Amino acid sequence: MSVAGLAVPVRVWGQRFAFLGLLAIAFALMLLSKAETDALERARTAIVDATVPVLDVMSRPVEAGRAAAQSVESFFIVRAENERLREENARLLRWMLMARQLEVENATLRAQLDFVPEAAPRAITARVVADTGGAFFHSLLINAGAQQFVRRGQAVVSHGALVGRVAEVGERSARVLLLTDLNSRIPAIVESTGDRVIVTGNNTPWPSLTYLASSSPVSAGDRVLTSGHGGVFPPGLVIGVVAEASEARVTIQPAVPLARVSEARILDYGVNGILPAPEDMPARSAAPVAAPAPAAAAEPGR
Amino acid sequence: MSGASIGSVLDYSRRVVPAFTTILLILLAQLPLPIPFFPDVAPALPLMAVYYWVVFRPDLMPRLLVFAVGLFQDALIGAPFGLTALIYLLVHAFVLNQRRFLVGKPFWIFWSGFAIVTPVAALLTWTLASVLRAAAMPTDVVLVGMVLTVVCFPVVAWALLHCQRWLVGSAQPS
Numbered sequence: 001m002s003v004a005g006l007a008v009p010v011r012v013w014g015q016r017f018a019f020l021g022l023l024a025i026a027f028a029l030m031l032l033s034k035a036e037t038d039a040l041e042r043a044r045t046a047i048v049d050a051t052v053p054v055l056d057v058m059s060r061p062v063e064a065g066r067a068a069a070q071s072v073e074s075f076f077i078v079r080a081e082n083e084r085l086r087e088e089n090a091r092l093l094r095w096m097l098m099a100r101q102l103e104v105e106n107a108t109l110r111a112q113l114d115f116v117p118e119a120a121p122r123a124i125t126a127r128v129v130a131d132t133g134g135a136f137f138h139s140l141l142i143n144a145g146a147q148q149f150v151r152r153g154q155a156v157v158s159h160g161a162l163v164g165r166v167a168e169v170g171e172r173s174a175r176v177l178l179l180t181d182l183n184s185r186i187p188a189i190v191e192s193t194g195d196r197v198i199v200t201g202n203n204t205p206w207p208s209l210t211y212l213a214s215s216s217p218v219s220a221g222d223r224v225l226t227s228g229h230g231g232v233f234p235p236g237l238v239i240g241v242v243a244e245a246s247e248a249r250v251t252i253q254p255a256v257p258l259a260r261v262s263e264a265r266i267l268d269y270g271v272n273g274i275l276p277a278p279e280d281m282p283a284r285s286a287a288p289v290a291a292p293a294p295a296a297a298a299e300p301g302r
Numbered sequence: 303m304s305g306a307s308i309g310s311v312l313d314y315s316r317r318v319v320p321a322f323t324t325i326l327l328i329l330l331a332q333l334p335l336p337i338p339f340f341p342d343v344a345p346a347l348p349l350m351a352v353y354y355w356v357v358f359r360p361d362l363m364p365r366l367l368v369f370a371v372g373l374f375q376d377a378l379i380g381a382p383f384g385l386t387a388l389i390y391l392l393v394h395a396f397v398l399n400q401r402r403f404l405v406g407k408p409f410w411i412f413w414s415g416f417a418i419v420t421p422v423a424a425l426l427t428w429t430l431a432s433v434l435r436a437a438a439m440p441t442d443v444v445l446v447g448m449v450l451t452v453v454c455f456p457v458v459a460w461a462l463l464h465c466q467r468w469l470v471g472s473a474q475p476s
Contacts, residue, residue: 018365019365019391019395022365022366022369022387022391023388023391025369025384026369026372026384026385026387026388026391027384027388028384029373029382029383029384029387030382030383030384030385030388030430030434032383033376033382033383033384034382034434040383043377043383044377044380044383047374047377047378048377048378051329051378054329055329055332055333058329058330058333059333059334062333062334062335062336066336069336128334129334130332130333130334130378131332131333131334131335131341132332132341132378132379132380134341134342134344134379134447135342135343135439135440135443135444135447136381136427136428136431136435136439137379137380137381137431138341139379139380140334141332141378167380168380175380182435182437183435202437203437203439203440204440205339205342257338259334259335259336259337259338259339259340259341260336260338261334262334262336
């Protein structure tokens with residue numbers, strides 16, 4: 001056989017080997033990723049870090065569209081909205097009076113007890129630049145990272161309710177694992193019954209409550225809050241309300257519509273104790289939160 | 303700069319259009335649209351680009367590029383590295399093999415080809431994700447996503463066709 005005659009089969013075999021080689025690399029990478037290999041995780045954060053500025057720019061029109069849609073919507077419901085806000089204002093004014101009285105009373109009692117107050121959490125507000133994942137992985141990318149003192153494990157809230165936790169941190173980006181993701185486990189408490197449960201993500205929009213006693217009188221509509229056990233999440237953050245309570249399973253509806261989260265607040269309660277001192281924090285990106293536990297303080301009447 | 307070098311720069315930028323459009327579609331697919339449940343059922347935009355370019359310009363969508371693009375998507379979506387890369391490699395191999403039945407045929411045949419590729423890719427992704435995460439992934443949203451992917455294909459294919467006409471051209475080596 002001539003050299004020219006050999007060239008074609010050699011090329012075909014070469015291509016086949018290249019294909020099988022890449023398949024093998026893909027499988028090897030999957031197994032290494034599964035084992036959470038350090039180098040791969042670093043590569044991932046580097047890629048995400050490099051991409052987030054682009055996503056940041058690309059997501060601005062989406063945000064503008066969202067804002068435009070909201071202003072059109074509010075134009076049409078302005079009357080009803082005004083009515084609702086008046087009512088709410090009247091209700092909140094009553095609460096404010098009561099809160100002032102309680103504040104004074106609390107201060108007096110604390111002074112009598114020499115109570116050491118809990119430190120108010122610092123919060124970093126970041127934009128959600130990508131809603132990644134899809135059916136198999138539920139996470140968000142935000143445009144704040146280690147440079148803005150975002151740390152792994154910090155709780156992420158939006159509109160006062162829990163969204164998830166920080167799972168990966170790059171220099172200027174971070175990945176938020178949503179509470180609906182399969183890997184999400186949040187120690188929680190059912191407000192009405194006091195049952196301690198774990199809110200377990202199951203990749204559906206409705207996470208389930210696990211480790212709930214079968215005799216527990218939990219019913220649909222009960223609020224579920226973080227319990228603070230395990231030291232990862234601060235206690236008292238709203239997670240959601242019980243959506244379905246049957247013999248077979250108890251699921252909750254997250255309090256924030258996760259698809260509509262456009263801004264995320266990363267709460268730093270210093271639970272992991274490895275954070276820099278407050279004076280090292282940049283003033284711009286770390287404004288203290290007014291209320292020590294915003295979720296617990298909200299709507300005490302319910 | 304001489305005319306020849308400007309020409310070669312232009313030629314080079316033409317050649318990266320398939321890679322660029324695929325990456326652009328990956329990024330577009332991640333935008334946080336305020337539609338409830340949309341991320342779960344979002345159409346697989348990058349798959350459309352891979353399919354399109356492998357059929358029309360396989361020389362500009364080589365195996366290594368498909369693999370790299372898959373790895374990039376994995377990094378972004380938080381999937382184990384290699385998952386999407388593997389799916390795209392298999393799609394690339396399959397489409398390249400069946401290419402002669404798709405090139406120069408009416409659009410509906412091209413579309414039908416995609417309607418065969420999508421469920422296979424979705425089933426493979428579902429299986430791999432279920433194995434890697436050690437739990438059965440939801441099936442309903444995957445089905446809806448698959449249908450949406452096939453339904454949305456003509457729109458993306460139309461856009462890519464215009465990209466090809468204006469920027470790339472249809473000259474292809476055998």
